[in-house]
Amino acid sequence: MFKKVIIAEDLDAISLGIEQVLKDVNIVDFQHSKYCDDAFLKIRAAIHKNEPYDLLISDLSFKTDHREVKIANGDELVQKVRELQPDIKIIAYSVEDKSYRIKSLFDNAEIDGFVLKGLTSIEELKKAIHIISTSGEKYISPEVASALQEKNNYEIDDIDIKILKHLSDGTSQDEIVEIFKTSDVKANSKSALEKRLSRLKDFFKANNTVHLVSIAKDMGII
Amino acid sequence: MFKKVIIAEDLDAISLGIEQVLKDVNIVDFQHSKYCDDAFLKIRAAIHKNEPYDLLISDLSFKTDHREVKIANGDELVQKVRELQPDIKIIAYSVEDKSYRIKSLFDNAEIDGFVLKGLTSIEELKKAIHIISTSGEKYISPEVASALQEKNNYEIDDIDIKILKHLSDGTSQDEIVEIFKTSDVKANSKSALEKRLSRLKDFFKANNTVHLVSIAKDMGII
DNA sequence: CAGTATTTTACGGAAATCCATAATCCGTTT
DNA sequence: AAACGGATTATGGATTTCCGTAAAATACTG
Numbered sequence: 001m002f003k004k005v006i007i008a009e010d011l012d013a014i015s016l017g018i019e020q021v022l023k024d025v026n027i028v029d030f031q032h033s034k035y036c037d038d039a040f041l042k043i044r045a046a047i048h049k050n051e052p053y054d055l056l057i058s059d060l061s062f063k064t065d066h067r068e069v070k071i072a073n074g075d076e077l078v079q080k081v082r083e084l085q086p087d088i089k090i091i092a093y094s095v096e097d098k099s100y101r102i103k104s105l106f107d108n109a110e111i112d113g114f115v116l117k118g119l120t121s122i123e124e125l126k127k128a129i130h131i132i133s134t135s136g137e138k139y140i141s142p143e144v145a146s147a148l149q150e151k152n153n154y155e156i157d158d159i160d161i162k163i164l165k166h167l168s169d170g171t172s173q174d175e176i177v178e179i180f181k182t183s184d185v186k187a188n189s190k191s192a193l194e195k196r197l198s199r200l201k202d203f204f205k206a207n208n209t210v211h212l213v214s215i216a217k218d219m220g221i222i
Numbered sequence: 223m224f225k226k227v228i229i230a231e232d233l234d235a236i237s238l239g240i241e242q243v244l245k246d247v248n249i250v251d252f253q254h255s256k257y258c259d260d261a262f263l264k265i266r267a268a269i270h271k272n273e274p275y276d277l278l279i280s281d282l283s284f285k286t287d288h289r290e291v292k293i294a295n296g297d298e299l300v301q302k303v304r305e306l307q308p309d310i311k312i313i314a315y316s317v318e319d320k321s322y323r324i325k326s327l328f329d330n331a332e333i334d335g336f337v338l339k340g341l342t343s344i345e346e347l348k349k350a351i352h353i354i355s356t357s358g359e360k361y362i363s364p365e366v367a368s369a370l371q372e373k374n375n376y377e378i379d380d381i382d383i384k385i386l387k388h389l390s391d392g393t394s395q396d397e398i399v400e401i402f403k404t405s406d407v408k409a410n411s412k413s414a415l416e417k418r419l420s421r422l423k424d425f426f427k428a429n430n431t432v433h434l435v436s437i438a439k440d441m442g443i444i
Numbered sequence: 445c446a447g448t449a450t451t452t453t454a455c456g457g458a459a460a461t462c463c464a465t466a467a468t469c470c471g472t473t474t
Numbered sequence: 475a476a477a478c479g480g481a482t483t484a485t486g487g488a489t490t491t492c493c494g495t496a497a498a499a500t501a502c503t504g
Contacts, residue, residue: 011317012344016242017235034341063317063340095233095285118285119256122234170433173491191453194492208460209491210432211392217439395461413483416462430490431461445504452499459492467484474477 001133002089004051005030008039008058008077009093014117018057018093021125036062036071043081043088053088055129056081060094060101075101078109089132091115091139093125098220099147106138106148113139156203156221159187160196164216167209173197223355224311226273227252230261230280230299231315236339240279240315243347258284258293265303265310275310277351278303282316282323297323300331311354313337313361315347320442321369328360328370335361378425378443381409382418386438389431395419 005027009015015032022030033039039058046052060074071077078090091113092105105111113128115121118141128139140148162185166176173193180188187196197209206212216222227249231237237254244252255261261280268274282296293299300312313335314327327333335350337343340363350361362370384407388398395415402410409418419431428434438444 010341011236011339012341013236013239013339014233016239016344020238117233117235119232119234122238167432168436170429170436172430187452189453191455195452197491198493207392208394210389210435213432213436214390214392214439217436409482411483413485417482419461420463448501448503450499450501452497454497455495457492457494460490462489463487465485465487467482469482470480472478472480474475 001025002027002055002129003029004046004053005055005057006039006042006046006053007032008036008056008074010034010059010062014059017122018125021122021129025126025129035065035069036074036077037069039077040071040080040084044084047085052085055089055091055133057091057093057125060092060096075105075109078105078111082109082111089113091125091128091132093117093121096220097144098218099144101220102140102144102147106140111138112136114141114144115139116141116144118143156200159185160200161221163193163196164200164213164222168213168217168222223247224249224277224351225251226268226275227277227279228261228264228268228275229254230258230278230296232256232281232284236281239344240347243344243351247348247351257287257291258296258299259291261299262293262302262306266306269307274307277311277313277355279313279315279347282314282318297327297331300327300333304331304333311335313347313350313354315339315343318442319366320440321366322441322443324362324366324369328362333360334358336363336366337361338363338366340365378422381407382422383443385415385418386422386435386444390435390439390444 005022007015007018007030009018009032019030019032031042033042043053043056056078058074058078062073064072071080074092074094078092081088081090090109090111092111093115095117096102097116102114105114112132115125115128124141131137131139163176166179171179173190177188177190177193200206201208201212204212204215206215227244229237229240229252231240231254241252241254253264255264261278265275265278278300280296280300284295286294293302296314296316300314303310303312312331312333314333315337317339318324319338324336327336334354337347337350346363353359353361385398388401393401395412399410399412399415422428423430423434426434426437428437
């Protein structure tokens with residue numbers, strides 16, 4: 001069983017629940033951070049003191065505050081933690097049910113478990129902790145398990161996402177081309193943009209641009 | 223202090239936290255529903271037994287399940303509960319921070335308190351319960367208190383929302399006009415649609431239709 | 445290096461949307 | 475019933491987006 005655990009979760013109501021889970025499985029050495037930055041610093045400090053954490057339980061979405069933050073959300077946090085301490089086990093605990101994002105967490109940050117916040121997620125979290133600590137297998141909530149089976153057809157790159165974001169911000173296609181030209185983005189011709197858009201529409205089966213942006217938002221891509 | 227309380231909250235991790243709050247303020251007679259429908263039935267049954275609840279603490283967003291539901295979210299729940307039992311006190315407890323939705327809860331469902339789920343929301347919830355039970359005043363989390371000051375410029379009606387929904391589903395303007403003609407919607411001319419759209423864009427300071435739909439989605443209107 | 449294939453960019457017409465103005469409808473007033 | 479005001483609808487042109495094809499650039503091959 002895990003010896004030393006850190007929780008990254010901003011909602012106090014939820015972190016209480018998580019702490020209860022840890023107590024139930026007899027983990028007493030745990031810390032709790034309400035900010036990603038803070039969690040990251042704690043993890044780094046623990047490494048330097050030669051007392052590293054062996055489990056991170058992290059939420060994905062964090063409320064934005066007045067204060068400056070380096071790490072804005074759980075996705076970034078788990079990514080950076082994975083790079084910092086490759087052997088740590090990571091469980092994402094979130095309401096996020098978009099397969100696109102879940103899959104990329106397993107693929108990119110190589111998380112060890114994903115527990116969907118839900119009606120019985122407390123029990124599930126216990127189960128996930130147990131499975132990961134004993135067998136080292138990955139855990140994913142049954143409701144979203146299909147996310148991993150999706151064929152990784154996500155040939156959507158950074159530029160595509162930039163385009164979608166600009167569109168959803170009300171930038172016209174001409175303006176986007178201008179922006180791309182003045183920044184370093186290549187493929188900065190009108191044709192290139194139109195081509196990408198039509199590819200995206202095709203891919204997401206969108207009737208038009210409004211529809212496309214709407215779908216992208218629903219999927220959590222932007 | 224409140225004698226009998228019902229909680230509508232689907233996430234088990236959070237309802238644990240709420241229950242803790244109630245215990246802290248010495249409320250022992252409380253029930254908990256994970257479904258809006260269930261909460262509504264309990265409230266109605268309590269009225270019929272002449273032992274009505276005097277406080278409802280409700281989340282706003284509920285996970286959708288396989289099962290059929292009549293009441294899909296907290297907004298509808300508080301609305302129906304308010305109609306059923308006008309004297310019950312209602313606190314919404316949610317991560318929702320869109321002023322549009324918060325304001326409409328106070329205006330339409332006449333909720334008594336809004337507590338934003340956040341870093342210190344447990345304490346806030348206690349405070350809200352205390353204020354509402356003793357003075358009967360309304361409570362709103364400071365971070366979103368500005369929502370109520372907004373001039374009630376919300377002259378957005380059902381038809382506007384229908385239009386926005388159709389647009390986000392990829393329906394073209396011409397098609398929307400056709401749909402409106404075949405259904406009973408009045409204002410079913412191309413001009414009328416264009417006028418409404420331009421009014422909406424003006425209102426939301428949207429550069430174009432894509433932007434408009436994007437904003438509407440962010441605000442939780444559609 | 446010539447020739448071919450592939451990708452990228454340019455171009456232009458069609459379609460959709462945007463926007464201002466004109467016409468029509470409808471209820472009220474005199 | 476004529477005159478008026480406000481709201482709705484129609485109209486047409488400007489702008490933007492859409493989409494197919496042509497030209498140019500680049501990569502690949504013998």
